[in-house]
Amino acid sequence: MQKFIKSNSFFYVGLFVLAVLYFMNFNVDLGSDDGWFMKISEEYSFVGFLQWRYNNWSARLFPEAMLYLIFLVPLFIHHLISACAWMLFSYSLVRIFVGTVDRKNFLVAFLSLGFINIWVMKDAIFWITGAVNYLWPLALGLFALIPYADHFFRNQKTAIWLYLLPAFVFSFSNEQLILCVIGVVLIYHVAIVIKKGKEHYYLYIPTAFFVTGFLFMFLAPGNKLRMQQEIKLWMPDFSDLSPMARVLRGSTWLFEGWQTKLFLLFILILVVSLVLDSSKLLAKIGIGYTLFLVLLTYNFPDRVTNFQLINEGNWINSFKFGNFLSGTFMNAILPYLLWGLFFGLVIALSISVAKQKIFIGLSYSAALFSSIMMWFSPTMYASGARVFMCASVFLLINLFLLYQQIQENGSQHANKRIVFYACFIPVINLFCVLFLN
Secondary structure, three states: HHHHHHHHHHHHHHHHHHHHHHOOOOOOOOOOOHHHHHHHHHHOOHHHEEEEEEEOOOOOOHHHHHHHOOOOOHHHHHHHHHHHHHHHHHHHHHHHHHOOHHHHHHHHHHHHHOOOOOOHHHHHHHHHHHHHOOOOOHHHHHHHOOOHHHHHHHOOOOOOOOHHHHHHHOOOOOOHHHHHHHOOOOHHHHHHHOOOOOOOOOHHHHHHEEEEHHHHHHOOOHHHHHHHHHHHHOOHHHHOHHHHHHHHHHHHHHHHHHHHHHHHHHHHHHHHHHOOOOOHHHHHHHHHHHHHHHHHHHHHHHHHHOHHHHHHOOHHHHHOOOOOOOOOHHHHHHHHHHHHHHHHHHHHHHHHHHHOHHHHHHHHHHHHHHHHHHHHHOOOOOOOOOHHHHHHHHHHHHHHHHHHHHHOOOHHHHHHHHHHHHHHHHHHHHHHHHHOO
């Protein structure tokens, strides 16, 4: 860490200042949860607020504490902390997957957040309540995983003391993120046992933090009360839905979200996979099918992206009677077939060209299951775009890993061009976020 700070300090300080200036374009949204948290100190003491929230609503102890405090200080403090979180995310991403931090990889990691859909960025990174619940925990969680990565990827036993406090704080932050991290560290421990490698026993401490934090949130007495209120407000029929109805409604939400919020990331993964190896038959099929799907979506948007028809139930009768070619049946399932095949082709191609096939496959699984988790929440639609932040990050990780392979295989001149293109799209995206309402 000291070496990272001392070397090229002007470059890193410049990026930090740029991040702060960028965050200063975003203010308190009084019509959202920001306005509610802004006034909460008038009703509750700090400790009283946390007790009330844990018993009646949210077990996210760290974000709740920060949202109580952040509105008691100038807004600039939030911008400083969020800029630090952005820098910590960038540092951690490079440290985990490259090992040594340099300016080029750090810049790519720093700008990689710009590959995320602009509405997801707005809600999860640049909205005050969203940043505290997603960006800050994300940065802490990635940072806490560095010792695991050093031991697993580089066979180095990194002293964990610097990482314990971030790991502890992260453990009481965000259910989606903490579940994904628990999955990562459990796979790490199992892999070490299977490989019969030397254990880094101190890593059981942050693992214990993660599990304890999740149980603390999962068993919170406020969960049941919150669920009842959210069902009443957002989805009154939630408790009456059959398992199949929940799967169908959840699938509708998932495909709509992935098609609109993750499409750019999948396209970028496809492009990077083609740069790595375009000679594969799978690559040629992927290119042709993507062009075909884009043309279909352009010409028949109502048919290709209407995922709601599957919830109407009429197609089930056609299915029962074996009438698979009826318009009712085909219109209901066609969007799922078309987009499911697209996602599957990109995933299959990227895994086939990747060196770390198992890891990338697990990242895709984590992106999927982090979305499926929302099927069990009545706020599936009400939560907005920010719940796709977790899936977006796992796709970003895969994109970053594939980019590293290009760096290893390409010439210096080609690498410079790739860095330029890698920076161009996120800069445009980040610029567009400034104009969202």
